[in-house]
Amino acid sequence: MTAQVRKGYAKGRARRSEILDQAMTLFGEAGYRGTSLRLIAQRCGISHPGLLHHFPTKESLLLAVLEHRDAVDEVWLYAGDPRGVERLRRLADLTELNATRRGIVELFTLLAAEATSPEHPAHAYFVRRYRTSVADALRAYEEAAAAGYLRPEIDPALAARQLIALMDGLQVQWLLSDGATDMAQAVRAHIACQLTLNFAASTAC
Template identity: 75%
Template sequence: MRVTPENRRGYAKGRARRTEILDQAMALFGEAGYRGASLRTIATRCGISHPGLLHHFPTKEALLLAVLQRRDDVDDEWLALGVTRGVDHLRRLTDLAELNAKRRGIVELFSVVAAEATSPDHPAHAYFETRYRTSVANTERAYLQARDDGALRPGTDPATAAQQLIALMDGLQIQWLISDCTTDMAEVLRAHIRAQLTVEL
């Protein structure tokens, strides 16, 4: 099909509508959880019909996974700025906590849906299973590199440290939400990592 100015405007409008749906879905999933949110409510918030929403996302599961993927794409793009390894990668994780402190909606979405997804029949169960496995593996690699660089304190096991750090990051997000965003997530993470290193973070 020949691309015309009208086609381009149509594509741009479609992308804008899709982005709006993802934004509204992210907010509602964070407020009500996956099970408590409805596609009709999301469509109403977007000012479109239920069939109009289904044109972009045929199922609620497809919409949830698209929202989660969008969150990961943003974070992955940010984490990939500059090649990091070892201590630099651990430092970048504390920077990510600072970034999240400006994105309550995303933190809320992740915390609520991650808790729901512990159930094997939840549509995001496989997503979170893969995400945690990958996050722990990447963090363990950073700790191993820090050890190879002589920056890790003796007795610190990279595999255990990686699990601890990912668990701390997620737990801090819940404390941050409950404390009405007053918990300093990044500083708590820095203090934890500093205690494991022989160099400045």
């Protein structure tokens, strides 16, 4: 591969990353329906055909944005390799972060419901994502149990599924209450009732 070809690939990757960043921002601000490909192209300083070169449909861009958001969140979630209770605390903090990006939460919630159909283009993405999310929560609960911080009557496997269900269910309530529902407080209170130590000074079972 020549230096010129490598430079072209690097430029293409940088352009794709910029499109995803701008699309994620615009979807978060105006929602999926309120954001057009032309607007995203304009924000990136490229032509509409130029954007279609990277993402031929709005749907393909949407799936890429969801995966990109996961990648960005994972950098923050995994920073410092948190384990056990600290890992659960990061998951609770994630709900607080989501409260700052209504458009993305709305988009995720809508697609998660639609993607229960095996024919939906995002079906495989959500199957994989939920499997990974539950497994991640299970590992955190198991580590908390091994450290002696999980109440003996709490089953880590069941707790993991309950936590992910709670987080997603709260997003629906938060959207319908126009942001009045405190997602982070509810998640922290739920986790606090499962632990043998004070999860947060402001949280009590």
